[in-house]
Amino acid sequence: MALSVRTIVAVAVLLASAVWLSACGDAPKEERTESGSGTATTAPDEAASEVYKAGEPTFVTIGTGGITGVYYPTGGAIANMVNLKRDKYNIRATVEATGGSVFNINAVIAGDLQFGIAQADRQFQAVHGMAEWQERGPQKKLRAVFSLHPETVTLVAGDDTGIRDIRDLKGKRVNIGNPGSGQHQNSLDALNAAGLGIGDIQAVEVKAVEAIEMLESGTLDAFFYTVGHPSAAILKITRGKRKVRIVPILGVDTLFVLHPYYVPSSINMQYYPGAADAGKTVESFGVKATLVTSSDVPTPIVYALTREVFVNFEAFKAQQPAFAGLTKMGMLQGLSAPIHQGALRYYREAGLQ
Numbered sequence: 284m285a286l287s288v289r290t291i292v293a294v295a296v297l298l299a300s301a302v303w304l305s306a307c308g309d310a311p312k313e314e315r316t317e318s319g320s321g322t323a324t325t326a327p328d329e330a331a332s333e334v335y336k337a338g339e340p341t342f343v344t345i346g347t348g349g350i351t352g353v354y355y356p357t358g359g360a361i362a363n364m365v366n367l368k369r370d371k372y373n374i375r376a377t378v379e380a381t382g383g384s385v386f387n388i389n390a391v392i393a394g395d396l397q398f399g400i401a402q403a404d405r406q407f408q409a410v411h412g413m414a415e416w417q418e419r420g421p422q423k424k425l426r427a428v429f430s431l432h433p434e435t436v437t438l439v440a441g442d443d444t445g446i447r448d449i450r451d452l453k454g455k456r457v458n459i460g461n462p463g464s465g466q467h468q469n470s471l472d473a474l475n476a477a478g479l480g481i482g483d484i485q486a487v488e489v490k491a492v493e494a495i496e497m498l499e500s501g502t503l504d505a506f507f508y509t510v511g512h513p514s515a516a517i518l519k520i521t522r523g524k525r526k527v528r529i530v531p532i533l534g535v536d537t538l539f540v541l542h543p544y545y546v547p548s549s550i551n552m553q554y555y556p557g558a559a560d561a562g563k564t565v566e567s568f569g570v571k572a573t574l575v576t577s578s579d580v581p582t583p584i585v586y587a588l589t590r591e592v593f594v595n596f597e598a599f600k601a602q603q604p605a606f607a608g609l610t611k612m613g614m615l616q617g618l619s620a621p622i623h624q625g626a627l628r629y630y631r632e633a634g635l636q
């Protein structure tokens with residue numbers, strides 16, 4: 284009983300992406316400008332007057348993921364914190380549903396989005412010109428703001444498929460993720476570490492939301508989804524017509540040797556009472572979600588967003604069940620791109636850096 288109440292509360296919080304927070308922390312008494320350094324360029328301060336002056340608001344968009352993922356309400360939580368101070372900053376933040384990490388990084392670099400949520404491994408790869416960025420080389424404009432919740436590479440399979448181990452995927456119809464997603468490379472890395480190649484499975488490359496429908500209707504045997512927990516998407520599929528289970532990803536230790544950004548991770552199945560393996564702990568591996576921006580985004584905008592999230596940390600954290608383990612110091616870890624000047628300004632003021 285207690286579990287189902289908790290679950291209902293978790294889902295309610297997950298779906299309430301437009302929660303209007305009544306209790307947010309006080310802002311510091313005065314705006315502070317860049318401390319100390321006489322070598323700072325003038326651009327940020329010029330931009331500051333643009334942001335703070337009355338008149339046309341500055342619109343910023345945060346790229347997220349599919350609407351049933353955790354990125355979408357996470358973007359909503361960040362936007363809420365900034366929008367609560369619209370009188371002060373004159374910034375209007377909105378969120379956009381997207382194909383995920385890789386899409387977001389590319390859109391931020393191109394200037395189509397001002398912020399994006401991206402897996403830490405994808406941030407690392409973009410900065411070093413690896414994976415999707417191998418041909419284009421290191422993405423020098425990419426900037427880190429902070430890290431967010433942990434995400435686990437989640438392998439969901441129909442209970443009737445007999446898939447109980449990642450190696451059982453051989454010959455099966457498996458969604459490895461859409462090309463713009465974070466999970467696309469994670470699935471390939473997991474298969475390789477388990478001794479399987481892409482040719483060993485019938486690979487499908489659709490978004491998580493479509494994979495859920497396909498698995499439920501029987502046109503898919505399994506799918507990979509790198510996501511935080513609890514997740515509305517996983518809750519939906521575990522409550523669907525077809526019984527499903529989360530399959531452990533074990534015996535893949537080469538992953539941790541080959542890729543510095545992967546860490547062992549587990550899923551608390553108490554979140555998903557409808558799953559065939561409900562109540563257990565499922566072992567896998569994972570990464571952190573992070574917020575990224577571009578060096579082209581003015582310092583005061585990134586400063587305002589960072590400060591509002593950190594000053595109102597407890598209210599921010601309460602917006603998402605997946606944020607349960609967040610700490611301020613933890614949010615400064617796992618970043619491989621240089622930290623944006625605006626975020627750095629706040630971290631220095633707050634004594635976090």
Ligand code: GLU
Pocket residue numbers: 347348349351352353354355382383384385401402434463464465466509510511
């Ligand atoms: N990790 C996924 C991606 O990068 C998104 C997960 C989510 O939307 O919560 O594509």
